[in-house]
Amino acid sequence: MTALAATPDLDVMKQVNRQFVTGVTVVTAMDGQTPRGLAVNAFSSISLDPATVMVCVQRTSSTHDCLFRAGHLAINILSTDQLDVVGTFAGKSDDKFKDIAWESGPFGSPLLARSAAHMEAEIRERLQASTHTVFICRVVHASVDERQPMVYSAGRFFDGGALAPLD
Numbered sequence: 001m002t003a004l005a006a007t008p009d010l011d012v013m014k015q016v017n018r019q020f021v022t023g024v025t026v027v028t029a030m031d032g033q034t035p036r037g038l039a040v041n042a043f044s045s046i047s048l049d050p051a052t053v054m055v056c057v058q059r060t061s062s063t064h065d066c067l068f069r070a071g072h073l074a075i076n077i078l079s080t081d082q083l084d085v086v087g088t089f090a091g092k093s094d095d096k097f098k099d100i101a102w103e104s105g106p107f108g109s110p111l112l113a114r115s116a117a118h119m120e121a122e123i124r125e126r127l128q129a130s131t132h133t134v135f136i137c138r139v140v141h142a143s144v145d146e147r148q149p150m151v152y153s154a155g156r157f158f159d160g161g162a163l164a165p166l167d
Helices: 010-018 064-069 083-090
Strands: 025-031 034-040 043-048 051-058 072-077 102-104 110-112 117-129 132-144 150-153 156-159
Touching: 025 051, 025 064, 025 083, 025 110, 034 051, 034 083, 034 110, 051 064, 051 072, 051 117, 064 132, 072 110, 072 132, 110 117
Parallel strands: none
Antiparallel strands: 025 034, 025 072, 043 051, 051 132, 072 117, 102 110, 117 132, 150 156
16 A cells, blocks of 8 residues: 655645635734734634634744743734734734734733724643644633624635625
8 A cells, every 4th residue: 555645735735725714813912011913814713611712823933932931812803994903913023013002901911902802811732733833722801892804815805794695
C-alpha cells in the first residue's frame, strides 16, 4: 500500500479557504499597561455551557507573545461600521490603538467601540499547532450591540446582516 501525498497544493488550499465565510474579529489583550491586538478570522465557539471559545494566532505575529503571557483576552466581533478598524489591526503598526476608541472590560481586556459584540475570556489552554497557537478560553463576560456584523469571504468584506436566507 502506498501513501498518498500528505500536503495539498498551496494554491488549492487558498482557493478552498476562500470558499468559507468567516466572521471578522479583533483579539486584544493588555501587555502591561499597553493594549495590543490583531485581526483574527480563526475564531470559534466550542461550547455554550460552559461558554468556551477558541482563537488561533500565528506564532510570528507581533501580538502572539503578549497573548501567550496574558491571563485574559477579548474577542471583538467587528461590525459593518469598522472597516477602518480591520485595516488597522491587520497591519503591522507599533501602536494600533492610537486612533481607536476602546475601553477596558471587567477583566481588563481592551473592548473596541462600535463592535457588534464583545467577549472577554480567561485563557485556559495554549496548544501548539504547527505555525499557530490555539488559545482555549472560558468566556467570563459578553455583550451584544445592535450593529450588524461584518463577514469575510474570497478576499472581501460583506454586511453580515444583509445575507439572503435560503428557502
